[in-house]
Amino acid sequence: MENAFIKKEKVRFQHVDYAGIVFYPRFLEMLNCLVEDFYEEALNMPFKNLHETGGIPTVDLKIQFKKAARLGDELTKYLWINTLGSASMVCGFKFEYPDGSVCLEGEVTLVRVDFLNDRKEIKASAFPPAMRTILEKYVI
Secondary structure, three states: OOOOEEEEEEOOHHHEOOOOEEOHHHHHHHHHHHHHHHHHHHOOOOHHHHHHHEEOOEEEEEEEEOOOOEOOOEEEEEEEEEEEOOOEEEEEEEEEOOOOOEEEEEEEEEEOEEEEOOOOEEEEOOOOHHHHHHHHOOEO
């Protein structure tokens, strides 16, 4: 998928439930890892640095589970930007099997925030120009 950030993930024992399929909250953890990797690898903004002054919380999440994933499956995770606002972005994502079938797909809305008043408050904060330039490369 052109303009998408792509990572592979193997389904591990820690991801599955007693039925041997991925327990749905583990997919949300995998999605969060994808966002974290995107920030570190594509934007050169590791979360350990990002969270010193602000963050990128999820404010909306839509997900459709299409096909169960099982222990040992290898999934390719895709993340791209559908809409880029001044301080927010709506990202599309999907997890896919090697044969191209879709395991899950959806959208996540992330908002860039700054911490205020000794981290007691947060406020939306516009993407800096250099960051915005990189983000624009992932808009589909």
